Ligand SMILES: Nc1nc2c(ncn2[C@@H]2O[C@H](COP(=O)(O)OP(=O)(O)OP(=O)(O)O)[C@@H](O)[C@H]2O)c(=O)[nH]1
């Protein structure tokens with residue numbers, strides 16, 4: 001009997017766990033035919049059905065791979081379609097020898113928006129396929145976004161010479177035949193002065209909680225840890241996840257100059273590895289990738305292999321406009337500014353039409369952004385349009401408006417509207 005074989009092969013599985021897996025298999029074996037019919041219909045309509053399944057998918061893949069069960073059809077059906085969210089997390093906790101309730105809290109269920117193509121052919125994957133989330137954490141301006149862009153080979157996250165450029169967690173996916181790394185580029189850790197900062201720091205904490213591996217990135221040219229770097233280190237220190245210390249901007253100094261800094265950081269928290277890199281030139285990046293890949297958990301990809309990110313195009317367009325503002329305006333203006341894409345129309349004949357709203361905090365800032373006779377806004381539009389066209393790979397017509405939204409950085413409703421929900 002299939003069940004008997006299953007038991008014999010898995011004497012190391014706790015009886016409770018074994019029972020739950022078997023129950024899942026039996027239930028879903030019966031439901032498989034119905035499920036297949038429903039999914040085929042849905043797929044025909046939507047082409048790709050994205051499900052928020054990754055946690056259970058990951059767990060079941062690992063568990064069922066171990067069992068080497070002959071229920072291949074059932075297994076793939078389970079892996080791709082079973083809607084068991086909390087149950088799977090609890091099972092995973094049991095496997096890891098952890099308290100399920102504490103583990104659920106730690107994982108912040110629902111935190112990471114993850115997707116999976118339901119009919120992914122898991123049998124086509126190598127058995128030692130690895131995948132996981134890697135959060136890049138650090139003080140502002142240390143080069144986190146530059147690093148992610150370099151690894152992805154595409155400018156996904158905006159980069160400027162000024163601190164606190166990144167405001168949202170930006171997800172970038174690096175895939176090859178044997179692994180998938182989902183990078184989380186995070187805002188630089190700062191002491192919150194506005195509600196906006198608090199929301200940004202929540203994104204950092206969420207990223208630490210969601211990650212399988214942490215990259216603590218520091219600017220190797222700093223003579224000593226800054227206040228913000230210590231804040232970032234505290235967050236890493238509170239987590240027990242594997243962490244690598246990434247020394248960036250090594251193109252600017254001699255290697256031995258960074259030693260005192262390394263000692264100070266490693267004196268606070270044990271790092272699995274110290275990796276000197278230059279995110280700008282790419283030096284040391286192969287070593288970093290090797291170190292990350294070695295530590296990724298076994299499991300199937302979270303996203304289709306050709307997917308680079310999960311944010312909509314509108315997000316990147318607004319970010320490119322914000323980057324242009326950072327590059328063209330001084331002092332407080334970029335920090336008081338938020339950008340939102342109001343309209344994005346793809347046109348069959350002619351250029352795509354994009355209408356963006358730029359919010360500032362005071363009328364005086366609006367005046368500076370628009371400039372005499374609208375010249376400053378026109379130049380800003382030209383610079384942003386170039387960036388957007390490079391990103392989209394097609395010509396666009398960009399229209400910009402400036403509006404005053406007093407104190408938006410401290411207003412919950414407005415922040416929610418601009419995508420800083422949660
Ligand atoms: N020389 C040198 N400059 C670098 C390197 N990496 C990043 N930079 C520069 O450092 C500045 C900040 O880079 P970002 O990638 O925006 O830094 P970040 O950590 O994402 O900054 P925030 O988003 O503000 O937290 C930019 O001017 C980069 O060009 C590097 O390896 N060498």
Ligand SMILES: [Mg+2]
Nearest residue numbers: 144145165166
């Ligand atoms: Mg950044």
